[in-house]
Amino acid sequence: MLELVNVCKSYKEKEVLHNFSMKFEKGIYGLLGPNGAGKSTMMNIIADVLKPSKGDVLYDGVSIYKLKEKYRSHIGYLPQHVGYYDNFTADMTLEYFANLRGVPKKEYKERIENVLKAVNLSENAKQKVKTFSGGMKQRLGIAVALIANPDVLILDEPTVGLDPKERINFRELLRGLASEKTIILSTHIVSDVEDIADYLIFLKNGNIVLSDSTDNILEKTSVEEQYMKFFGEDIV
Amino acid sequence: MGYEIRKLWGNKIMLLGLLVLIFVSLYYGYENINSNLPEYVNMVDEAYKGKYTEEKLERLREKFANANQGEDEFFMYLSVCGEAEKCNNILEYRDSIVKAAKRLKKSSDTYISRVNSRIEKIYEDTPQLEIVEPSKFDRIVGMVRWQFVEDIISIMLVIFVASYIFTLEHGVNTHKLVFSSSAGRLKTYVRKIACIVGVAIGISIITHVCICAYCVVSGDSYIWKLPIQYYGEYIEAPYIISLLEYVIVTVVLKAIGLIVIGICSAVVSLWFKKSIIPVIISSVIMVGGYLLCSYNANYSPLGESVIQSRYERYIMFKKYTCMGLINNSGYYTERYMPVNVFDYPVDMVYVNIFINIIFVVAVAYAGYIVYRKRDR
Numbered sequence: 001m002l003e004l005v006n007v008c009k010s011y012k013e014k015e016v017l018h019n020f021s022m023k024f025e026k027g028i029y030g031l032l033g034p035n036g037a038g039k040s041t042m043m044n045i046i047a048d049v050l051k052p053s054k055g056d057v058l059y060d061g062v063s064i065y066k067l068k069e070k071y072r073s074h075i076g077y078l079p080q081h082v083g084y085y086d087n088f089t090a091d092m093t094l095e096y097f098a099n100l101r102g103v104p105k106k107e108y109k110e111r112i113e114n115v116l117k118a119v120n121l122s123e124n125a126k127q128k129v130k131t132f133s134g135g136m137k138q139r140l141g142i143a144v145a146l147i148a149n150p151d152v153l154i155l156d157e158p159t160v161g162l163d164p165k166e167r168i169n170f171r172e173l174l175r176g177l178a179s180e181k182t183i184i185l186s187t188h189i190v191s192d193v194e195d196i197a198d199y200l201i202f203l204k205n206g207n208i209v210l211s212d213s214t215d216n217i218l219e220k221t222s223v224e225e226q227y228m229k230f231f232g233e234d235i236v
Numbered sequence: 237m238g239y240e241i242r243k244l245w246g247n248k249i250m251l252l253g254l255l256v257l258i259f260v261s262l263y264y265g266y267e268n269i270n271s272n273l274p275e276y277v278n279m280v281d282e283a284y285k286g287k288y289t290e291e292k293l294e295r296l297r298e299k300f301a302n303a304n305q306g307e308d309e310f311f312m313y314l315s316v317c318g319e320a321e322k323c324n325n326i327l328e329y330r331d332s333i334v335k336a337a338k339r340l341k342k343s344s345d346t347y348i349s350r351v352n353s354r355i356e357k358i359y360e361d362t363p364q365l366e367i368v369e370p371s372k373f374d375r376i377v378g379m380v381r382w383q384f385v386e387d388i389i390s391i392m393l394v395i396f397v398a399s400y401i402f403t404l405e406h407g408v409n410t411h412k413l414v415f416s417s418s419a420g421r422l423k424t425y426v427r428k429i430a431c432i433v434g435v436a437i438g439i440s441i442i443t444h445v446c447i448c449a450y451c452v453v454s455g456d457s458y459i460w461k462l463p464i465q466y467y468g469e470y471i472e473a474p475y476i477i478s479l480l481e482y483v484i485v486t487v488v489l490k491a492i493g494l495i496v497i498g499i500c501s502a503v504v505s506l507w508f509k510k511s512i513i514p515v516i517i518s519s520v521i522m523v524g525g526y527l528l529c530s531y532n533a534n535y536s537p538l539g540e541s542v543i544q545s546r547y548e549r550y551i552m553f554k555k556y557t558c559m560g561l562i563n564n565s566g567y568y569t570e571r572y573m574p575v576n577v578f579d580y581p582v583d584m585v586y587v588n589i590f591i592n593i594i595f596v597v598a599v600a601y602a603g604y605i606v607y608r609k610r611d612r
Contacts (some may be wrong), residue, residue: 081409085243
């Protein structure tokens, strides 16, 4: 189980995340908010890329800053706007990240084949990444996040660049993984999460304005209406 | 490390730099082995060979005093006078070393004892003045000693590679993926440093292999086993090593110098998050240094003969930094060059290697602190 305890993050004078506390169990957590709400900062903190100014992140009750690489071996991360090494092929890219994420060498081939199949890139395995479209690169990013079969999957705006069919495939993929993993997915597109997320967190200016199970939210109103209620003025 | 090399492999600038280095080194090797001046050599040898005397030296000087109209004649004049003056220097050098050796003999240090016995053996006979066309052996040593253009290309290439490898992830925004992996920042950093070390060693090996390639292909493999003392200026060499060992020592020293330069560049590029910064800094130093060198050779950052003979006159910067290891890697085995450390004579190459290794470890550690805290 992953837990954020009073996490704050400031850059000089500006506080971008304020006293964020949350427990993440198995299932899909949708993080909603406009640009600049603090979603990516929170994702980076969970992925151990950023360190909080205050507070702690616990994994199974132990600080991730004590666990270090042991914790990182349990996570898969897809950052926003990520690029890859142009001269690498798709399978070489996956092999590289499998190596970085501590996957045993004898398992490379099987894992690479599985994740490429999951994101529908099997036929492009030997193709150089520089020839990929935006959507293909995004799917490759999802494959990279999945390569080490992580317990915690952190996906920052994963559907950017995907066409409608790919979005549906992606949602199906996440649904299949949700029973055994903690999936934290940030987006500002409501439709990405309202069908699949078990839990929704609305972030605004670094503060949680609403966090509840999707079922509870849907009992009162639609997710989109809630979104407009909190962020309508920001969208305009 | 293999993955870091693969990342580099797709970089066109790096590949172009490597091709230029290979071409320049191959051309340099071919051009030097092929050049010969048999007519001049035979003529001078007939007239002056035999025992060295002051009178002979004077006649040589008079004969070639005005022989600077034609390039070949001028080259010959320089060569002959160089040889003759070297003979003169040997006598003085022998006296000073033997005099010092009497004091040093009291030391139990095996190295100094070895040097002393070597020097005593060498100076049993009066030097002979023999004018011959430089042999393949001489030319290889000459080429290995003097690699000004190759050194500049090597340094620029290492600086580019080191900067590129440390800023690539930030350029394509992959650093977050790398930092969040279980390998983490320390292992990634170590792999990148190992890649720089590998590239520096590779560049040093490639340069020397290309320089010697034509000579190897054209036969005479026996020369690689001859002792370095066969080369005139190495007659005082304290190390009894073969030509092949001499080349290997040069490769290692140059590689250490390139590693130091590479790691310093990596840290600078890490600091600025831009690979172009160390490339610009080094370009300014190299071009500026070259222009200064044209004005006065002593100002060159890759100054020739920095340690060769008048080493005590050179400034600390040249003496103890990696520039000496790169550009003067071939000179360290030329003669015994002691420096005093706590009133105890230590061979300068050891001092230089030690200082550079301490320096580079400190720089690499500082770089790791920057890398660890970057984007946190």
